[in-house]
Amino acid sequence: MTPDELVEALRRVDSATLANAVEQLELRDATKGYADLRLRCLIPQPVPMVGFAVTVVIDSTTPGRQGDTRLYPDLIAAVERSPKPCVVVCQESGPDPARGCHIGDVVGSRLARHEAVGVVSGSGIRDLAGLRPLGMWAFALGTVVAHGTWTITAVDIEVEVAGLRVRPGDLLHGNEDGLLRVPQERPGELLRLVGAVREREARSRLAGTAAYDVQH
Known part of the structure; x- marks a missing residue:
């Protein structure tokens, strides 16, 4: 299966179902690999966000610092060379x-x-009215009206956003429920597990069982 085929298949899966399937791969602890509840979906789109991570570290809150955009071209270059679609993930330093x-x-x-389908901030974003028409997903802790001392300090390094470690090239999946890092090692098995999760949950709903389903 090619990366493009995997991305296209994952666009048809909601993030909670995918998270249940990922757990069954047993490639990581069930408490890892997803953002915590601080991260909010501020701009949703009709189709789940699926893309490869481009990472950037930004300092926008050091008092007395002058904003510095010298590394902005490095960010754009990283987006240009990234596999597509891509998601830009920002950590505040x-x-x-x-x-x-x-x-x-x-x-x-x-x-x-440059074909970014989403932005993820471990801090804030602004201009929601201007961002909505772009067709990108936007995740952040909230909105902030001023840009502060906006300075890119690093591009294409491992970052952490709302408890989720993200490396350049990681495959991310998100919707209104949150953000998930998707293992890329066994894509065929992962998609088979997605189908199994859907079938099991459909049977549970039809049965109307009162028993608690741990895959809720």
Whole structure:
């Protein structure tokens, strides 16, 4: 199975069903591999977000610092060379992530032109009205009105967002329920497990059983 075929198949799966299937691969602990409840879906789209991670570290909250965009071309270059579709994942390195702002409609428009299907911030974003028409998913801890001391400090390194470690090239899947890192080792088996999860849950709903299903 090619990466493109896997991406297309995963666009037809909701994130909770996929998470149940991933657990059954037993490639990681069941408490790992997904973002925690701090991460909010601020801009949903009709089809689940599926894309390969491009990572960036931004300092937007160090007092007295001057914003510095010298590494912005490095981010765009990383997006350009990434497998497509891609998702840009931003970690705040400044001292106050609750005040950080990583993406607005200007940067978002540039990313969308390079086939980014989503942005994920471990801090804040802004310009939701301008981001919505771009057709990208947007995940963040919330919104922040100012961009602070926006400075890219690193591109294409491992980052952490809402408890989820993300490396460049990781395959991510998200919808209104949250964000999941998808193992790429056994794609055929993963899709078979997705089908099995769907069948089992459909039978449980039809049976109307009162028993608690651990795959809820």
